[in-house]
Amino acid sequence: MKGPWSSASIRVQLTGWYAIVLSLMLVAYAAATFFAVRQEFGEQLDDQLHDDFESAEGFLTPTPDGRVAMSGDRHHDPDNDEDRGSDVWSPNGEQIGRSGASAALPPVALATAGAQARYESIAAGGRPWRTLTGTTLVSGRSVVLRVARSEERLREQLSEVLKVLALGLPVVIALAGLGGYVLARRALAPIDHLAVEARRVTAERLHERVSVPNQHDEIGRLAAVINDAFARLESSFDKLRRFTADASHELRTPLAVIRGIGEAGLVETRTPAEYKEAIGSMLEEIDRLTTLVDTLLRLSHGDAGSVHLALEPLDLGQLTREAAASLAVLAEERRQRISIEAAERITVVADGLVLREAMTNVIDNAIKYSPVGATIAVAVCADGERAVVEVADQGPGIAAEHRERIFDRFFRVDTARSRDAGGTGLGLAIAKWAVEINGGSIRVDSAATGGSVFRISLPRGMA
């Protein structure tokens, strides 16, 4: 489900949400203000009525005809006031005195006129009134006094307030929305900028980076993340480029040799022995080429994750001993010693054949690069939840800057080293591949002996 704004820009969405939230808050605020004002005005009116009542009480004087006169108020002329009035009623419901605008009012409902003074809002003569009714004594005689004030002014004031609020609210909301839009635009401008910069970085210009204005704010962190992604992309592009270049070099070399031998063989007639020699030499190159292609194919299958592993619990020490034993003659030829220290019962769940291939390649590497008469120290031990195999050689060691790339396909520390001595250049790549598809990791460090130590780490499994 897509929201109604899913196609709008974040800027518009932000502004919209901002305006909605702000409107709701303002409306609520305006309503609260209005009701507070109305309450306040009502209370003021009631206070005035109360004052009116008390002053009217003071002015009540009995007349000889049994009625009540209301006189002596110096502050206003009751007979000319259309907004105020008061009247006096006898307990039996007869109006016995009045002043001001009270003529418009209905008779006092005596039944409801108790001892307690009572406020009432009534409509009379087409106008709203507020009244206060109560009993009082005039010369010892109990009468009902009612004072009244028109509510019209109060209503006018309230509607004035309402008008101000109603007119002001849209303006304020519009201004707020505009402000929100400007704010959102300012806040998001660096992102647009970032997008423009990021778009500039293409496969051909992967070395470029987006600028990081302030690495501590959110945009800065985003820019840093994008740069990080570019860096990784660049490094894998470089890797791929290097691999393609190396692979074509490694594949072309045997092809060039085959071609050269073939062409040279055809130029002049040679003895059968020489022809045999030439053909054999070509076959050697073909063999090398076949191995190379097979290995690359396996590695690429591994890349695509389409390798079926025959997983089983394996004794890592046993496996390592087997791998070392299979290469023992190579070490013997170089009068080297392979010492194996393996802890008991270290089990991993892995594909034995594949894992042994990793061991074989790493140990073979150690034999190849250690000098004649050296000792190759192999240790199998547990490190918490990991099972670790360490192969330490006495070779020349690997410079720190090469350690990452030593497992790359075709990478050779010494590029001058000939193909014959260096093998296919895929041994350690195969080892890394074989370890990793079994859920492990491999790395290389400097050994205390001055050479390198290859460390294969695998998750320990249940026996």
Next chain:
Amino acid sequence: MRVLIVEDERKLAQALASALKGEHYDVVVASTGEDGFFRANAEAFDLVILDVMLPGRSGLEILQTLRQRHIDTPVLILTARDGVDDRVLGLDLGADDYLVKPFALPELLARIRALLRRGRPSEAFRLKAADLEMDLVGRRAVRGERLLDLTAREFELLEYLLRHQGHLVSREMLAREVWKEPRRATPLDNVIDVQMTRLRKKVDVDAADRLIHTVRGVGFVLREGEP
């Protein structure tokens, strides 16, 4: 022994035919699936070498039809490197063996010998070539009057060479049959070469004629006289 080769790749078919003729087989080449099926159906062969990837009628179809018609001639199929499924399917359909292209010729010849020998187990307990003799039961090997002091691996290696005497043996075959490694790898190739050098020293040292020969680019052969 009549062998039918069904292979559309002309150069490969020719190379196979010439190699098999060199081994004194009677060879017929069919270059299409139709032709191959027709011949396999109509004529009697001791062995069929069948390429799986054929234009027209696929090798697997031919195999299936042959087996449905109860023609039980041993069939060796040739599959492409990635055709793992072809291989499994081929064996399910009644192929007797398979080889993955590109394969080494000695390997193919060894497979053919094995297929043609099938049903007739070699009950040899003693193997012999010139003055070299191996007693498989007593685990002894003698060259002339000299008892050879062989390691277990060297003994197996010599036994394998002797069983295939006169025939080329590739490193791939040695890796699989003697070292029991399903996959060939560079370290193993080096190990094989070293073992072979040691074995040759023990077998051929002080002897008038050498028995173990290296054939460059192909492998090794144990043979009397010229390599």
